[in-house]
Amino acid sequence: MNTDTLGFxxxxxxxxxxxKKDGMDGSGSCRTFxxxxxxxxxxxxxxxxxxxxRQERDPEKDSR
Structure with missing residues (x-):
């Protein structure tokens, strides 16, 4: 990916x-936001x- 382009x-x-917090939109549901x-x-x-x-994750160094 070119560094001048937009990532997502x-x-x-x-x-x-x-x-760390679920239901951030106030609904109390998981991942609604x-x-x-x-x-x-x-x-x-x-x-x-x-x-x-955005920078691509290095699977050997970064963890989710």
């Missing part, structure tokens, strides 16, 4: 992980949103 937020990114936690931005972000900071 998903668990393939080294900065992404599941948020479809959010991921971004350690680079230090906040929850919408899963599959465009992201210029």
């Amino acid at each position: 937020c998903d668990l393939g990114c080294r900065y992404a992980s599941w948020p 479809a959010a991921l936690y971004c350690s680079l931005k230090d906040r929850p972000v919408h899963k599959n949103m465009p992201c210029r900071d």
